[in-house]
Amino acid sequence: MRGIAAPGDTWGIPGPTFLIGYVVLAGVVIWMTILLRRGVARGPATENLxxxxxxxxxxxxxxxxxxxxxxxxxxxxxxxxxxxxxxxxxxxxxxxxxxxxxxxxxxxxxxxxxxxxxxxxxxxxxxxxxxxxxxxxxxxxxxxxDEAQRTLYRLLGLLPVTVIALGSARWWNGVENNRPVGYLTLLLIVLVVVQIVFAVRSAPQKxxxxxxxxxxxxxxxxxxxxxxxxxxxxxxxxxxxxxxxxxxxxxxxxxxxxxxxxxxxxxxxxxxSGGGGDSSSTSSSCSSSSSCSSSSSCGGGSSCGGGGGCGG
Structure with missing residues (x-):
């Protein structure tokens, strides 16, 4: 994995290096979102009930x-x-x-x-x-x-948007620079799905x-x-x-x-009272032991190994 920036690297950061940092950042933000929402919805200490x-x-x-x-x-x-x-x-x-x-x-x-x-x-x-x-x-x-707490609960669910915005900017600049963005695309899709889950989950009443x-x-x-x-x-x-x-x-x-x-x-x-799709993806075609074909998601004619790691 290349760790030193080379001419043409988007933002001066090699694709594999950015991907690693981006995955860590996304994981931290998602975990913080879950913890913060739980804190808002927890209520008083159980011993005080x-x-x-x-x-x-x-x-x-x-x-x-x-x-x-x-x-x-x-x-x-x-x-x-x-x-x-x-x-x-x-x-x-x-x-x-x-x-x-x-x-x-x-x-x-x-x-x-x-x-x-x-x-x-x-x-x-x-x-x-x-x-x-x-x-x-x-x-x-x-x-x-109360309504203020429920509003805060909903707003906290928007924290992953900041990570999606960062990844989208990197994706766009990578495409403009003709860098492979396959892995970054998959990560963005996953994050969008996570964001949708956070958004559609309504704030609890109790x-x-x-x-x-x-x-x-x-x-x-x-x-x-x-x-x-x-x-x-x-x-x-x-x-x-x-x-x-x-x-x-x-x-x-x-x-x-x-x-x-x-x-x-x-x-x-x-x-x-009225009434009231599972998707999966695989990255085997872009593993470190194989090259992407010219029609692969990792960009035209470039390898996933040394060509930026599909991270823009």
Missing amino acids: LPQSDPFALALLAGGPQLVVQSAIAGLRSRHLVTAASGGGVKANGATAKGLHPVENAVFRTITGRKRHVYQIAADRRVKAALTDVRKGLQRDGLML SGAGKLALQQEITRHDHLKPEYSPSWGAYGAGGAAMGVALFGVASLYAADPAFAAEAELRRQAAAS
């Missing part, structure tokens, strides 16, 4: 707004404040209620005097306002990422600490699993809401199958 007793905060962590609404319906149902509506949906069983969690109160007010499906309740401005307060609390505790807190609460409330048929009379409204928050609407079907089926909770939530 406190038990999360709010079922609606846990429901927001576990499944989002619709699961929060289903948890609230479970809590209201255990208090006999909600009933299934004809043709699906739920409605309030009464006009007033006291001692409710702000989320439960918002849901109750939304269904008072009319029937509503889960997705309609989640879209109500009063419910959205209550959910915003819950989300802010989770963000304050480091269990969910932090690593939030995931751990959720798992801890699932373990701590193992007795509320639907297969154990827990008694809502024994665990109260809080237990009913917690069961749905941690184990899904199946808890509601297990505890009150007639109500859940008539209200069509599972079908309505699912209906509103």
Whole structure:
């Protein structure tokens, strides 16, 4: 491998030397990107986590707004404040209620005097306002990422662009100088694929600490699993809401199958949520033991050994 610049070397750096440095630089930047994004998404130290007793905060962590609404319906149902509506949906069983969690109160007010499906309740401005307060609390505790953290997470995913820009400049100058750029082309393709993966991966809603807190609460409330048929009379409204928050609407079907089926909770939530190439390359044709043909990716008529190493 040539380590001393010769006349005609792009930027005065031999192709093999540039390739080695470029691979090292790309590896460091990709590793830094992964570590920095993990740091942003980690959240507070695990030893500082406190038990999360709010079922609606846990429901927001576990499944989002619709699961929060289903948890609230479970809590209201255990208090006999909600009933299934004809043709699906739920409605309030009464006009007033006291001692409710702000989320439960918002849901109750939304269904008072009319029937509503889960997705309609989640879209109500009063419910959205209550959910915003819950989300802010989770963000304050480091269990969910706030918008600034999610923006930083996305921006960090753009770090490989700087390496791609450097490689592209070298590639372009190499082509202009009639230097072989085959290996550099392959590296750029790989980096572009990596960059696309970073770009399409959306910023997480919950932090690593939030995931751990959720798992801890699932373990701590193992007795509320639907297969154990827990008694809502024994665990109260809080237990009913917690069961749905941690184990899904199946808890509601297990505890009150007639109500859940008539209200069509599972079908309505699912209906509103919508729906939701491997390539490889080989460099054997450009190995140090063989020459590139005139039609090879390493440039017209040049060898991959002493002719710049396909690195421009």
